[in-house]
Amino acid sequence: MRTVRRLLYADVLRAVAFVALAFLSLFFFIDFVEELDNVGRGLYKVQHAALYCLLQLPGHFYELFPIAVLIGSIFAMARLAQSSEFTILRTGGLGPGRALGLLAMLGLAFGLVTFVVGDYAGPYFDAKADSLRGGLRGDAARGANSAWLKDRRVAAPGEEPPGERIDSINVGHVGASGRLEDVRIYEFSADGEMLARIAAERGQVEDGAWLLSDVRITRWQPGEGGRLPADEQLVELRWTTQLSPAVVGASVSPLRSMSTVDLYRYMSHLSDNEQAAQRQEIQFWKKALYPLACLVMVGLALPFAYLHARSGGVSVKVFGGILLGISFVLLSNVSTHLGLLRDWTPWVAAAAPSVIYLLLSLAAFSWLVRYR
Template sequence: MRVLDGYIGRQLLLGTLMSSLVLLILLGVMNLFNELEDVGKGQYSTTAALIYTLLTLPRYAYELFPVMVLIGSLGGLGSLAANAELTAMRSAGISLGRIIGSIMRTGLLLMLAAVALGELIAPPSEQYAQQMRADLQAGQITLRSQYGFWARDGATFINIRSILPGNQLRGIFIYEFDPQGRLLHATQAEQASYGQGLWRLEGIRRTHLDETGTRIELLDQADWESILDPGLLDVVVVQPHILPIWGLYRYIHFLRDNGQQAQPYEVAFWGKLMKPLVTLAMLFLSVPFLFGSLRSVGLGRRIFVGTLIGLAFYMGNKTIAYMALVYGFNPILTALVPGLAVIGISLLAMRRVH
C-alpha cells in the first residue's frame, strides 16, 4: 500500500505544483503591469517593480492555496481517472475509502505546506515588499525596528512606537538637530492623529536644549507640520493579511488592552487558523469529480471546472469575511462556514458516487 500512497501522492503534488506555477505566473504578470504605472514615482524603478511583484507572490500563493490544491487535484489525479487507473485500483480490490485515505495523507503534507507558507514565508516577504515600495516612492528614509517605526524629515528624526489604522499614532518621539548635529528639541507625545493636511499631537512633553540649560514645556495638544506621509504609514501599519497567526494573536490583545477595534484582526486570525482545514476540505471536494462525471473528460475541461469552483469559493470566502466586518458576525463562525460548506457539498456529492 505504500506504493499506492506514493504513486497517488506524487500525482497530486505534481498537479498542485503545476497549477500553482501557472496561477502565480499569471498573477505576477498582471501585477507587474499594474506596478509599471507607478514607475518614476520617487526612486521607484522597473527593477524595483519587478522585485516588489516577486516578493508579493508568496502572499497570493497563501491566499489561493486551497484553490490551487483543488485545481492540482483535478489535474493530477484527474489524469489517473481519465486513464482508468482509479477504476483499475477499485477492480483490484482497493476500496474507495482506501484511495481517499491515500489522497488525504498527501493532503496532510499540503496542510503543513500551507502553514509554512502563511507563517514563515509570506509575512516577512510581504512586509519587506511593502516597506521597500513605500520607501522608494515616498523618498523618505524609513526604518522598522523593535523600537517601532523610524523616519527622517531633514534634520528631524521621528520615532513612532505604535501605528494604528486610521492614521492614529501612539508613543511619538521627535528629535530636532541643528546643522552641527547638536540636539535642539526633544518632543514626546502620547498620541497623534492626521487631519486637514497636518498632524495633531496630544499629551506633549517638549524639552528645549541650549547653552543655558534645558527647559521643559507641557502642552495638551499642538499641531505638527511634518512631511511624514500618511500614505507611508498606511503601508507600515499592521495589516491583518501580513501578520502570522502568533502575531495576530498578540496584536489582538494589544488592541483590546488599548480599547481599539480588533474585529478585522480577529477575522483574519480565525481565517488563518482554519486555512489548513479548508485546504483539506477543498482536496476532499475533488474526490467526487474524480470518480464521477469528470473522470473521462479532458484535462482542459477539468482545469476549467476546478478554476470556476475555486473562484466561486474564493469570492464567497471574501464576501463572508467582508460581511463579518460590516455586520459584526462571530469571527469563529465566519472562518468555519466556508470549510463546513465545502465538506457538506463534498459529502452530498460522494453519495452520488456510491
C-alpha cells in the same frame, strides 16, 4: 499500498505544482506591468520593479495555493478516471475510505506548506518588498500606516495626580528597524480628564518603556482659573508602557500580512483595553483555519475520480474546479462581511465556508461511491 500512494501523490503533486507555477507567472506579469508606472521615480529602475514583484510571490502563493490544490487535484483525479487507472486501482483493493485517507494526508501536507508560507515567508518578503520600493523611491509612506493604540497603567511614584492612567497613543509610522515616527500620546485620568499631551518626532520600543526623542510635553496643571497648560521641551524621554514591539508593529500592519501569532496578540490587546476587536478576531480565525482549506480542496477533488470518462472530458472537469474555487473565495468573503455586519461568533464566520464545502464534497463522494 506504497506503489498506489506513490502513483497518486506523484500525479497530484505534478498537477498542483504546474497550476501554482502558472498562477504565479500570471500574477508576476500583472504586477510587473502595473509596477512599470513607478519606474523612474527616485532610484527605482526596471530591475528593482522585477525584484519587487518577485518578493511579492510568496504572498500570492499563500492566497492562491488552495485554489491551485483544487484545480491540480481535479485534473489528476479526472485524468486517472479517463485513463481507467483509478478503476484498476479500485479493482485492486483501493476502497473509498483508503482513497479518502490517502488524499487527506496529502491535504494536511499542503496545509502545512500553506501555514509556513503564510506565517513566515509571506510577511517577511512583503516587508522586504515595501522596504525596497520605499527606500529607492524615497517616499516611504510616512503616516500612511498610522494607528491608534490604548494602554492602561498606574501613575509612577511622585506623579500627580496618583491613580490609574488611560493613554491613547497615535503612531504615525513604524520603520523597518522598529523605529517609531510621529508619536502622539494623550494621557487621561480614570475620570476621563486630560492630564498631558506628549508629542515626539521619533521613538524606540524597549521592554516596558518607549525611548522618545525630540519631545514636547504639554501638561494641564491646577491654577487660579482652572487647569492651565504648561509646555516642556525634552531631548529624550523614557515613557513607561506595557505596549510591546509586536503589538505596535501589528497595529500599523495590514491584517492580511500579519502572522497568526501577531493577530492573536493584537486582538488580545484590543480586548484587554475594551476596544472593538471583531474584525481582528474574524481575521485571526480565517488565518488560523485557512491552511485546512487545502484539506477541503482535495476532498472536493476526490469525487471527480469516480465520474466516468463519458461524464465529460478532463477540461470540462477542470473548468468545474475553477468555478468551485471561485465560489469558495466568494463565499469566504461574503461570510467575513456578514460576520462583521451581523456580529457573528468569529470562528463561525471564518469556518462556515470550509465546513459547507467539506460537507458538500463528502455528500457527493458518498453518493458517487454508492450509486456510480
